[in-house]
Each structure stands twice: as C-alpha cells, then as structure tokens.
Amino acid sequence: MSPAPAVEVTGLHVRLGGAAILHGVDLSVHTGEWVAVIGPNGAGKSTLLRAVGGLLPYTGSVRLLGTPSDRLRRRDRARVVATVMQSPVVPAGMAVLEYVLLGRTPYISPLGRESGADLDAAHAVLDQLDLAGFAGRPLATLSGGERQRVFLARALAQGATLLLLDEPTSALDIGHQQEVLELVDHLRRERQLTVIATMHDLSIAGEYADRLVLLADGRVVASGVPREVLTEELLARHYRARVRVIDGENGPLVVPVRG
Numbered sequence: 001m002s003p004a005p006a007v008e009v010t011g012l013h014v015r016l017g018g019a020a021i022l023h024g025v026d027l028s029v030h031t032g033e034w035v036a037v038i039g040p041n042g043a044g045k046s047t048l049l050r051a052v053g054g055l056l057p058y059t060g061s062v063r064l065l066g067t068p069s070d071r072l073r074r075r076d077r078a079r080v081v082a083t084v085m086q087s088p089v090v091p092a093g094m095a096v097l098e099y100v101l102l103g104r105t106p107y108i109s110p111l112g113r114e115s116g117a118d119l120d121a122a123h124a125v126l127d128q129l130d131l132a133g134f135a136g137r138p139l140a141t142l143s144g145g146e147r148q149r150v151f152l153a154r155a156l157a158q159g160a161t162l163l164l165l166d167e168p169t170s171a172l173d174i175g176h177q178q179e180v181l182e183l184v185d186h187l188r189r190e191r192q193l194t195v196i197a198t199m200h201d202l203s204i205a206g207e208y209a210d211r212l213v214l215l216a217d218g219r220v221v222a223s224g225v226p227r228e229v230l231t232e233e234l235l236a237r238h239y240r241a242r243v244r245v246i247d248g249e250n251g252p253l254v255v256p257v258r259g
C-alpha cells in the first residue's frame with residue numbers, strides 16, 4: 001500500500017468576514033514534493049496555506065500525514081507543519097536567537113527551558129541561513145530581507161517535515177532569493193521535507209516546484225507540471241497578463257510584454 005500523501009485537502013471551504021473565500025479546494029501533495037500555489041492577488045493562496053496550517057477555521061477535510069488536522073493537538077501539529085506567513089507579528093524587543101528558539105516550543109515542556117539540543121538546532125539554522133552574525137540583534141532592527149530569512153530560520157528550527165511558505169522570497173534581492181530557495185530545495189531533498197509555497201514570480205515557481213496549482217477566485221483552475229500550467233493562454237485568462245512563455249534551462253520562463 002502506498003503511504004498517505006503528506007497533505008490531502010478535500011472539499012475545502014473557507015469563509016472570512018462573512019464572505020466565501022475558498023470554494024471546495026482539493027489538493028494532494030506527496031512527501032518530498034514541492035508544490036507552488038500561484039494565482040492573482042486575492043485568489044485565496046494565503047487563505048489556503050493558513051487553512052492547511054490549522055491557522056483558521058474551515059469546512060471540508062485537511063489530512064496531514066494521514067491524520068485529520070483537526071484531531072492533532074496544537075503542539076503535535078507544530079511538530080508536523082511549520083508555516084511562515086508574510087508578515088508574522090514579532091514580539092517587541094525580541095532578539096533573533098530568541099525568536100528562532102520559539103520554533104523549538106513544541107519540544108519544550110510547558111514550564112521547562114530550552115535544552116542544549118534546542119540551542120544547537122537554532123544555531124545550526126542561523127548558520128545555514130547566513131544569519132549567525134545577527135543572533136543577538138533585536139529582530140526589529142533587521143532589514144526586510146534579513147527578517148524574512150529569520151522567519152524561515154524559525155520554521156526550519158521547528159523541525160517539521162511539512163513547510164508552508166507564503167511568498168518566501170518577496171522581500172529578498174535576487175541573490176538571496178536564489179540562496180533561500182536553494183536551501184529549501186536542499187533541505188527538502190536531505191530531510192524529505194514537503195513544501196507548499198505561494199509564489200508570485202512564475203518563472204521561479206516553475207524552476208523550483210515539481211507542480212504548480214493555479215488558484216483563481218478561490219478555486220483550483222489548473223494543476224500540473226510547470227509547462228502545463230505556465231501557458232500564455234492560462235496566464236492571460238486568469239491574471240489578465242500579456243506574457244511570453246519561453247523555454248528555460250530548468251522550466252518555462254514567463255516574460256511580461258507590453259501591448
């Protein structure tokens with residue numbers, strides 16, 4: 001029997017502020033797979049990620065590693081799934097190391113303190129993300145891109161096998177974009193991580209993800225390998241964008257063109 005998918009979403013509906021946002025989304029993601037959720041602004045990409053991460057109420061079914069998500073206690077869910085949203089709230093005055101250590105919370109008993117192993121895990125990811133020099137700095141004093149890497153560091157320190165990333169490179173320069181995406185890709189291969197990431201840069205999404213899921217108006221309107229989803233016709237219809245899609249070394253490249 002094949003193992004359960006890492007994530008299985010069936011008939012997912014989400015309402016926010018009285019409005020229906022997701023209308024029956026189905027999504028199955030295998031262990032070790034990288035799925036990019038793409039789609040125009042307001043399509044429901046972040047909402048889908050938050051529902052999968054157990055961060056908002058939904059109807060329908062979300063199963064993580066075969067277990068219904070709503071049956072997992074918060075602490076147990078946090079060992080399975082780490083979510084990096086676009087602008088997490090940062091406690092005032094908190095230093096980078098302290099913040100990354102919050103990722104170890106699911107492993108620390110309620111009245112306990114972090115262990116040497118927790119500190120080692122936090123320092124290891126700070127090293128991997130080239131952030132060791134920032135460990136003692138208040139998070140609020142970092143640049144937007146540096147902070148974004150710290151948010152990812154916290155999620156990696158959490159040791160979860162399922163990583164949900166909402167626009168993981170939106171504040172990063174092109175070099176740091178590549179560095180962070182390469183690191184995520186390396187870790188997913190090394191640790192068999194499953195990655196679901198919302199991404200606006202369609203060329204980058206196509207280069208890194210195994211599969212793209214195109215959301216529009218709260219529904220999945222296309223799903224497949226990058227060359228099946230990144231077509232001029234689908235992008236024109238759902239983004240109202242005029243683009244050329246050309247063959248790149250690692251997948252289709254999407255180039256906006258003026259009319």
Ligand SMILES: Nc1ncnc2c1ncn2[C@@H]1O[C@H](COP(=O)(O)OP(=O)(O)OP(=O)(O)O)[C@@H](O)[C@H]1O
Nearest residue numbers: 016017019021039040041042043044045046047048
């Ligand atoms: N708390 C809320 N109350 C009402 N509507 C909400 C709430 N949160 C989100 N929405 C709406 O839900 C829709 C989907 O939002 P979501 O953030 O999931 O879109 P997105 O695809 O991630 O967009 P973007 O690409 O702009 O980040 C939007 O129309 C948004 O205004």
